[in-house]
Amino acid sequence: MDFNFSAHQHFPLSDRSFLNIVRRDIGKVAETAGFTEVEIGRVNLVVTEMATNLLKHAGAKGGELLVKPMQEEDGQTSGLEIICLDNGPGMSDPQRMMEDGVSTYGSMGQGLGAIKRQSDFFDIYSKRELGTVLLSRIYRKGKAPKSAARAAHRFQMGVVMVPKPGEKVSGDGYCLRLSQEGAYVLILDGLGHGENAHEASNQGIKVFLQQPKESPSTMLREIHAQIKKTRGAVGAIAHWNAESGQLFFCGVGNISGRLFQPGVTKNLLSYNGTLGMAVPNTIHDHQHNWSGQTMLVLHSDGLKTRWDFTKYPELTRHDPTMVAAVLYKDNTRTLDDTLVIVVRATA
Known part of the structure; x- marks a missing residue:
């Protein structure tokens, strides 16, 4: 059984004016991967919340989103992996920031809590002075990983x-x-x-x-x-x-x-x-x-x-x-x- 994998697409995000372009381009990646309109909506919400947090906290240090389609064992596309790399100050208590309303000022949804709810898999790593990394995986219906x-x-x-x-x-x-x-x-x-x-x-x-x-x-x-x-x-x-x-x-x-x-x-x-x-x-x-x-x-x-x-x-x-x-x-x-x-x- 063999697996040959693709690269992540890189979306730098240093200015709010690029948010709509990034969201559109990542939406196209999801559409090409076979996502339904509802599933693309989940992707858009995750990307919007990630990007909003990144623009708010990373400041001049900047950040980026990494996106790639995920493959099943038969080579078919199963979902999308989205990684947010935030070079900002980081969080001393990331679990508290998962609560709705704590870190969502200026965002469309419910911050980190919304990202977790829309994700089939979610992980966060954040430490003071080290920045924050968010990992979200969203799968197409019936395409959960076969591990x-x-x-x-x-x-x-x-x-x-x-x-x-x-x-x-x-x-x-x-x-x-x-x-x-x-x-x-x-x-x-x-x-x-x-x-x-x-x-x-x-x-x-x-x-x-x-x-x-x-x-x-x-x-x-x-x-x-x-x-x-x-x-x-x-x-x-x-x-x-x-x-x-x-x-x-x-x-x-x-x-x-x-x-x-x-x-x-x-x-x-x-x-x-x-x-x-x-x-x-x-x-x-x-x-x-x-x-x-x-x-x-x-x-x-x-x-x-x-x-x-x-x-x-x-x-x-x-x-x-x-x-x-x-x-x-x-x-x-x-x-x-x-x-x-x-x-x-x-x-």
Whole structure:
């Protein structure tokens, strides 16, 4: 079972005059995804409340909305994911702000409470001096997520992928494969950005999907051999199996990876080189323990490398997409495509 995912569309919002344009464009995304008129109304309310709060609180520091269609296991669009990144002062008591009327001055609805009610899934992370991130997922009727496959492998995965500002496509890419042998995730960063980088990562994903499920190093070597006509990419594959309790990792180039376990943080090392251009004659998998309370973070060089979870109390308890979104908000370079993948063991 394979999953190939799309990037988030990026909607910066620094001025109230852009609100109607943003709401219209996100409404078009929902319409294209097959939402009904009533469902689009839910999306519009969530976007309006998010944007109103963002414009009110972020001020000169600014903020943005990230939006992407979500896919079912059969590839059909199931719903919409909306993330609000607010660089304002943050909240000392976000749960109190969920109450209607507390934070809604100047808004059309009932603030954070309205966003939660209109969402099929809602998460919030806010701390003083750290800003606020809101995560909303709205599903089409009868399209609730089918999580049985991932539950069987005992993991959750969240992703934020955003093209470089001004680009329509991302040169970064990722893909998830599930099987009886475990789960595999591929992360790629095509050299540069734009269409040529997108082509390189897309071609690598196609090769990954067509291969037998073997060791990460073997699969990376095949990707290297098959994308030589592109501009090349850096990339990594992680393979974990909850039954054996092992993680196998192999990377080539400057993909960053960190593995978190109680009391232990490990940097995952990659080989020097570029897939499609030059890789070492010998590359091997690196083996680590994978069990409950393990979290894996992989990201492209669009994200700064000196982030630190200790800055974000209790963040790792939130949805993995929330974790990725907070890291993106505070650490994206904005000079390149950015991809952050967070995988958490659930047992």
